[in-house]
Amino acid sequence: MTAAPAGGYVPLNERAYGGHAKLLRLVGDGKRVLDVGCSSGYLARPLVARGCTVVGIEQDEDAAEQAREVCAEVLVGDAETLELPFEPASFDVVLCGDLLEHLRDPGAFLARVRPFVRPGGRLVLTTPNVANWSLRLGLLFGRWRYTDRGILDRTHLHLFTRSTLVETLARAGYRVVELDYTVPVPLVGTDAVERAVHAVGRLRPQLFAYQFVVAAAPA
Secondary structure, three states, X not given: XXXXXXXXXXXXXXXXXXXXXXXXXXXXXXXXXXXXXXXXXXXXXXXXXXXXXXEEEEOOHHHHHHHOOOOOEEEEOOOOOOOOOOOOOOEEEEEEEOOHXXXXXXXXXXXXXXXXXXXXXXXXXXXXXXXOHHHHHHHHOOOOOOEOOOOOEOOOOOOEOHHHHHHHHHHOOXXXXXEEEEOOOOOOOOHHHHHHHHHHXXXXXXXHOOEEEEEEEEO
8 A cells, every 4th residue: 555645756666575564674673763754744653653753854845844852853945055063973774765866966865864864774775776677678779768757866966776776875985784686567566566576676677676775784
């Protein structure tokens, strides 16, 4: 089941093998979370229901207003330039769901938020896999078209392969502690089908992953 979108913003995808469910699992329960790019609070809501305290950052004022219904605080502005009024080691988790690909300088942003992660805490993120088989096949036939959504969303500024994502994290001062992936199945998407497809994807995630799901700790 997928929750209805609030005001046209991103809805929560509750499918067990989807990126949202995997992000929520990596965050855990009862944590203090900085949700960067929190949108309307679609991830904050289930996190708060699990006992988390969530502080959000969101550029869209209308979305931020909806997120305030559940977040302890929401700062409005560009996460790359906004003054961040947090003490060092303020959060158990810095959460970046589908954020890095929209940033002008993802590495600088990751380094910027690293001091806010408590000892034993983590950065949790998802980002698309630009080396997905569908893009490779399209490029083989000379196709590379930006779209309204998906990996080649027109709003994406930086895209990663598994290796370049790990390298970016390392340069920003993190070590990867868990690297998962999603392999969605359009139209079908039952748990049994997605379980089988993920088993196949595990053989070559660099090729089959639609997006990477990462937990990283400050090095």
